[in-house]
Amino acid sequence: MAVQELRGKRCRRGMSDRRLLTLDELPRGVKARVVRIEAGTRALRRLVEMGFTPGTVIEVVADYGGPILVRVRGSVIAIGRGMARKVIVEPLG
Numbered sequence: 001m002a003v004q005e006l007r008g009k010r011c012r013r014g015m016s017d018r019r020l021l022t023l024d025e026l027p028r029g030v031k032a033r034v035v036r037i038e039a040g041t042r043a044l045r046r047l048v049e050m051g052f053t054p055g056t057v058i059e060v061v062a063d064y065g066g067p068i069l070v071r072v073r074g075s076v077i078a079i080g081r082g083m084a085r086k087v088i089v090e091p092l093g
Helices: 003-007 041-049
Strands: 031-037 057-063 068-072 075-079 087-091
Touching: 031 041
Parallel strands: none
Antiparallel strands: 031 057, 031 087, 057 068, 068 075
């Protein structure tokens, strides 16, 4: 999916998004689906390159207060908290 296509999917969380969290709010061991990414062009491109695209299932593997370890498409990736706040997810189950 091209970065230009994803830019149109950005929007702010509202009252109807009660189940949605940012990636840094997701508890360890919980799987979630990426809903959207709220980021500028460069950060959006970097997140897409790491595999964070809408519809992708992810899981927080470790969160000790610094970078968060996330399982994405079979790989474990360390992502900083600032970048994690740009990824909006919906917990599964």
